[in-house]
Amino acid sequence: MSQALPILDLSWANDPKTRPQLLRQLHAALFDVGFLNVVNHGVPPKTIDNVTDLLPSLFALPSEKKASLSKLNSAHFLGYSGFAEETTLGKQDLREQFDYATELPEVWQGPNENVVDERFSSNESKSSGQVNGNDSSSTRNFNQLYWRLRGPNQWPDERTLPGFRKALSDYHDEVEALSYRFVHLIEEAFEIPVGTFDHFFGRQSHTTTKTTNGDTLPCRTYLPPQHRIKLLRYPPSPADSQTAGQGVGAHKDSSGWLTFLYQVGNEEGLEVLSSSDKWIRAKPIPNSFVVNFGNAFEAATEGAVKATIHRVIAPGPKSNVRYSIPFFMGLPLDMTVSEVRQYIPEKVRSLRNQAEGGDAVSSFLDPRWDSLGESQLRKWIRSHREVGEKWYGKEGVAYYTQEE
Ligand SMILES: O=C(O)CCC(=O)C(=O)O
Numbered sequence: 001m002s003q004a005l006p007i008l009d010l011s012w013a014n015d016p017k018t019r020p021q022l023l024r025q026l027h028a029a030l031f032d033v034g035f036l037n038v039v040n041h042g043v044p045p046k047t048i049d050n051v052t053d054l055l056p057s058l059f060a061l062p063s064e065k066k067a068s069l070s071k072l073n074s075a076h077f078l079g080y081s082g083f084a085e086e087t088t089l090g091k092q093d094l095r096e097q098f099d100y101a102t103e104l105p106e107v108w109q110g111p112n113e114n115v116v117d118e119r120f121s122s123n124e125s126k127s128s129g130q131v132n133g134n135d136s137s138s139t140r141n142f143n144q145l146y147w148r149l150r151g152p153n154q155w156p157d158e159r160t161l162p163g164f165r166k167a168l169s170d171y172h173d174e175v176e177a178l179s180y181r182f183v184h185l186i187e188e189a190f191e192i193p194v195g196t197f198d199h200f201f202g203r204q205s206h207t208t209t210k211t212t213n214g215d216t217l218p219c220r221t222y223l224p225p226q227h228r229i230k231l232l233r234y235p236p237s238p239a240d241s242q243t244a245g246q247g248v249g250a251h252k253d254s255s256g257w258l259t260f261l262y263q264v265g266n267e268e269g270l271e272v273l274s275s276s277d278k279w280i281r282a283k284p285i286p287n288s289f290v291v292n293f294g295n296a297f298e299a300a301t302e303g304a305v306k307a308t309i310h311r312v313i314a315p316g317p318k319s320n321v322r323y324s325i326p327f328f329m330g331l332p333l334d335m336t337v338s339e340v341r342q343y344i345p346e347k348v349r350s351l352r353n354q355a356e357g358g359d360a361v362s363s364f365l366d367p368r369w370d371s372l373g374e375s376q377l378r379k380w381i382r383s384h385r386e387v388g389e390k391w392y393g394k395e396g397v398a399y400y401t402q403e404e
């Protein structure tokens with residue numbers, strides 16, 4: 001990997017003369033780097049500014065107001081987490097955050113507040129391979145615990161932060177539209193029919209689709225998934241700090257299919273691990289989004305496209321506050337990674353052998369976590385154990401945090 005991330009100009013997609021070159025660049029970025037910048041992406045600057053202008057006021061709300069929006073109130077892990085409440089690699093992340101998502105109602109139909117999933121009360125692991133998405137779409141089972149992840153946001157009231165809800169909702173809608181446009185470009189770069197993945201997002205116009213071994217399958221219908229947005233604030237380190245702090249520790253994104261990250265202003269901090277194990281700085285580029293791929297994408301392509309490891313170094317004592325906004329494109333909770341894999345051509349998957357360090361195998365290989373809902377629930381419980389304990393019980397936390 002060279003020392004800078006590639007920059008793709010998405011307006012090249014609009015001209016038949018430049019489109020092939022854009023697709024070649026995308027192909028290279030997908031398979032070589034797994035991290036890229038996009039410019040001329042079509043998200044209006046005003047839509048972005050309307051959110052970023054409000055971030056200082058949002059985080060400056062009185063602490064009791066922020067506490068009233070705590071994630072502890074939410075079985076969906078949506079809301080506020082205070083400074084350094086989250087940990088990565090066993091170390092505190094020196095940031096404060098609000099989690100939002102596509103505004104959707106609850107669907108989970110569990111028996112009551114204190115439900116104990118039958119799996120947790122049994123010694124033998126009944127769940128292996130059983131919680132998956134291969135059931136017919138007509139029998140969607142809203143008793144599955146992972147459906148409890150889906151649900152509404154916690155908004156500050158309009159008088160407290162006028163215009164915030166509208167600004168963030170507009171931002172969500174524009175970045176969602178960008179994500180769908182971008183997935184169509186990926187399909188082209190993979191040389192599969194444009195729209196192959198549409199049914200993952202509840203957007204299918206067709207009722208059948210071809211899998212990569214040539215079979216024609218009926219498209220399962222899915223509920224449109226919930227995308228997630230984090231609003232992040234990284235304060236400068238204390239004046240006496242000797243070493244660079246951990247803004248967020250090294251990780252792969254586990255929340256979604258693709259991530260579209262907006263870095264606000266000029267504050268640096270994001271670093272990406274290259275295939276030669278060197279940290280590359282991903283400096284903010286004005287009016288751009290950083291795009292990278294989540295664990296599920298890596299697993300679906302059997303590691304041909306990597307969920308590249310990245311981290312954020314906390315701003316130094318003389319820096320300004322750094323804000324950033326990752327948008328994690330969701331996938332249906334009742335889908336499995338094996339199912340997604342059917343739509344990825346063998347010629348794409350086979351590229352993993354050529355990619356350096358092609359050991360892309362992730363926890364999805366364990367049949368329990370092949371289900372995206374299960375792997376998402378596990379991820380959220382692991383990073384917010386108190387919220388997990390409150391809504392999923394001690395047994396739930398024990399189940400989802402057990403070591404392999
Ligand atoms: O703040 C950033 O630039 C990146 C944050 C990030 O990687 C994450 O929250 O997953």
Ligand SMILES: [Fe+2]
Pocket residue numbers: 251252253310
């Ligand atoms: Fe990340």
